[in-house]
Amino acid sequence: MHIPVFYNETLKYLNPKSGENFIDCTLGDGGHTLGILNRNAPNGKVLAIDWDMEMIKRVIIRISDFDLRERLILVNDNFVNLKKIVSEYNFNNISGVLLDLGMSSFHIEESGRGFTFLKDEPLGMNFVGDGFGNDLPNAEEIINNYSGEKLAEIFKEYGGERFARSMAGKIVEARKTKLIKTTKELIGVIKSAVLSKFRHNRIHFATRIFQALRIEVNREIENLKSVLPQVFDVLNSGGRLAVISFHSLEDKEVKDFFREKKTKGEMNILTKKPLRPFFEEVKNNPRARSAKMRVAVKI
Numbered sequence: 001m002h003i004p005v006f007y008n009e010t011l012k013y014l015n016p017k018s019g020e021n022f023i024d025c026t027l028g029d030g031g032h033t034l035g036i037l038n039r040n041a042p043n044g045k046v047l048a049i050d051w052d053m054e055m056i057k058r059v060i061i062r063i064s065d066f067d068l069r070e071r072l073i074l075v076n077d078n079f080v081n082l083k084k085i086v087s088e089y090n091f092n093n094i095s096g097v098l099l100d101l102g103m104s105s106f107h108i109e110e111s112g113r114g115f116t117f118l119k120d121e122p123l124g125m126n127f128v129g130d131g132f133g134n135d136l137p138n139a140e141e142i143i144n145n146y147s148g149e150k151l152a153e154i155f156k157e158y159g160g161e162r163f164a165r166s167m168a169g170k171i172v173e174a175r176k177t178k179l180i181k182t183t184k185e186l187i188g189v190i191k192s193a194v195l196s197k198f199r200h201n202r203i204h205f206a207t208r209i210f211q212a213l214r215i216e217v218n219r220e221i222e223n224l225k226s227v228l229p230q231v232f233d234v235l236n237s238g239g240r241l242a243v244i245s246f247h248s249l250e251d252k253e254v255k256d257f258f259r260e261k262k263t264k265g266e267m268n269i270l271t272k273k274p275l276r277p278f279f280e281e282v283k284n285n286p287r288a289r290s291a292k293m294r295v296a297v298k299i
């Protein structure tokens with residue numbers, strides 16, 4: 001089960017009260033959603049979105065014991081369609097919205113879609129899996145079709161990878177003889193681009209490349225840019241937006257969006273600096289290591 005990051009902080013800032021409605025744009029295993037449902041009982045609702053149907057199915061199983069189902073609306077879609085979803089479900093009076101970005105533990109540990117370099121799996125990295133209208137590429141197509149320059153650019157921009165150019169060069173060379181189809185094959189190719197003294201660092205040398213590919217496959221930065229103004233439009237005045245991000249580019253998008261809204265007098269920022277997890281949280285949940293949380297309220 002995915003351990004929710006910033007669980008207490010999310011509930012503190014969203015501050016769900018009896019009868020209030022919330023949107024969770026990133027349902028995952030439903031940890032935050034369940035926390036909200038416990039607080040906005042007996043008649044507050046949560047509309048929760050995940051574009052991976054597997055996550056929706058897991059939550060249906062998880063909450064079958066609870067008397068919460070009728071207050072939870074589950075939607076299998078991309079959160080970039082937020083305004084359309086809200087109007088389709090006629091979901092009004094929204095007191096808060098949560099975005100807990102990135103992937104769930106399920107994706108790494110169980111999906112078999114190549115999110116981790118610790119297993120040998122096909123190079124998928126697509127969150128949507130076999131779900132609704134999946135028009136996303138998979139990592140295999142990117143690795144085998146993008147130009148060397150383009151690969152180096154995404155490794156640098158989304159991964160901050162110091163050996164970006166040389167890794168891209170090795171990939172272009174290797175795929176001339178044989179397409180790169182699995183995580184193990186990819187690791188074998190990029191390893192030769194990493195100086196041996198960096199091969200045994202605490203952070204595995206493939207970490208940044210896997211992160212960069214995942215962000216590119218799932219268009220994560222574009223999705224975030226598209227959803228933020230939609231969240232603003234659907235929120236009640238006094239409604240809160242909480243965003244948990246795991247990448248500096250995502251955090252920058254959120255910071256810039258909040259600043260712009262503050263300058264226009266449309267939002268107040270509740271977290272002057274982004275919240276960072278306490279040592280205890282990172283100890284129990286290493287995924288929280290790079291997490292940042294920002295919250296703003298619509299005026």
Ligand SMILES: C[S@@+](CC[C@H](N)C(=O)[O-])C[C@H]1O[C@@H](n2cnc3c(N)ncnc32)[C@H](O)[C@@H]1O
Pocket residue numbers: 002003004005025026027028029030031032033049050051052055077078079080100101102103104127223
């Ligand atoms: C970090 S997990 C959320 C974990 C959740 N808060 C919990 O407590 O279990 C992020 C989830 O958002 C989903 N997701 C990512 N991008 C999405 C998008 N553009 N539209 C809809 N769901 C998305 C992923 O499939 C993943 O399940």
